[in-house]
Amino acid sequence: MELDRLDRDIIAALVEDARQTYAEIGQEVGLSASAVKRRVDRLRESGAITGFSAMVAPAALGWTTEAYVELFCQGKTKPSDIALAVARYPEVVGAATITGEADALLHIRATDVRHVERVIERIAAEPFVVRTKSAIVLSRLVDSPPGTTLPDARNGSHVPG
Amino acid sequence: MELDRLDRDIIAALVEDARQTYAEIGQEVGLSASAVKRRVDRLRESGAITGFSAMVAPAALGWTTEAYVELFCQGKTKPSDIALAVARYPEVVGAATITGEADALLHIRATDVRHVERVIERIAAEPFVVRTKSAIVLSRLVDSPPGTTLPDARNGSHVPG
DNA sequence: AGTGAAAACTTTACGAC
DNA sequence: GTCGTAAAGTTTTCACT
Numbered sequence: 001m002e003l004d005r006l007d008r009d010i011i012a013a014l015v016e017d018a019r020q021t022y023a024e025i026g027q028e029v030g031l032s033a034s035a036v037k038r039r040v041d042r043l044r045e046s047g048a049i050t051g052f053s054a055m056v057a058p059a060a061l062g063w064t065t066e067a068y069v070e071l072f073c074q075g076k077t078k079p080s081d082i083a084l085a086v087a088r089y090p091e092v093v094g095a096a097t098i099t100g101e102a103d104a105l106l107h108i109r110a111t112d113v114r115h116v117e118r119v120i121e122r123i124a125a126e127p128f129v130v131r132t133k134s135a136i137v138l139s140r141l142v143d144s145p146p147g148t149t150l151p152d153a154r155n156g157s158h159v160p161g
Numbered sequence: 162m163e164l165d166r167l168d169r170d171i172i173a174a175l176v177e178d179a180r181q182t183y184a185e186i187g188q189e190v191g192l193s194a195s196a197v198k199r200r201v202d203r204l205r206e207s208g209a210i211t212g213f214s215a216m217v218a219p220a221a222l223g224w225t226t227e228a229y230v231e232l233f234c235q236g237k238t239k240p241s242d243i244a245l246a247v248a249r250y251p252e253v254v255g256a257a258t259i260t261g262e263a264d265a266l267l268h269i270r271a272t273d274v275r276h277v278e279r280v281i282e283r284i285a286a287e288p289f290v291v292r293t294k295s296a297i298v299l300s301r302l303v304d305s306p307p308g309t310t311l312p313d314a315r316n317g318s319h320v321p322g
Numbered sequence: 323a324g325t326g327a328a329a330a331c332t333t334t335a336c337g338a339c
Numbered sequence: 340g341t342c343g344t345a346a347a348g349t350t351t352t353c354a355c356t
Binding site for chain 1: 162164169172175176177178179180207208209210211212213214215216217218221222223224227229240243244247248253254255256257258259260261263265266267271272276294295296297298299300301302303304305306312
Binding site for chain 3: 340348350353355
């Protein structure tokens, strides 16, 4: 889908505060409230905006500990096998297959280090997992909501739109 | 801050859809619209809810490639040094200091693999960086907004509230 | 894309538990 | 102290230009 400058500005405004009114966004980007609404509706339908969510301080809900776990899997494990398995753990908040020695990298949130340990133990027991290698997060330095900024043409990269 | 069951249900509803009306949330959790609003205001003031954001499909904005980069730093590098340095890169969407051989793990979003390469090159040139080890993401399997689910008492862990 | 009016939602005030 | 109801003020929504 084609996104023009206005669409990008509207998205940026909504990423910053999803509860701004259409009139406020309109002032920022130079459009009337109804024009903004039409574009937001279109952006949602097209899938560019996938939803609106409250940002929570994980610690406030008890998720005080996080870890990254590399997964080393058996030769013919499919990404979908890994996806299905790890999706069953609420503690796994992110997962991706990656290049390099490991097959996948998991991002885990837990209540404490003991909890992390238990989750890794259970994941390591999945049939396709050969071994795991984990790193506990000491302190989080950066945590941007994805899409806050836009790709910058100065990188010499292709910028769609 | 103390969160009771109602607060947690309200947060869960808002994480799922931050643009639900207070009346809708009230129906789900069993409160009136104004009672829900009062609690949401309190949750925002206390910092449990840090904001509301549009969720964007990164690919729609041109961020089609992601990578994880381990940073190995000089002996007396402080976490704040790393934080300050990497915060200047819009491509760095996540960063944390970790246990293990590496000192920090960065999460990078870029427009393509060439772009990832350029960013790593520039980060590797930071004065405190000794070396880097990167893994390109092949496919993302899980990407939960943090706090979607609540810690489960069955894990035997401390659940605040 | 903008305008304006109706419907819906948010916000505040007040009384009850 | 927290709830629900209700009135006032905004915002959303939609037909029309």
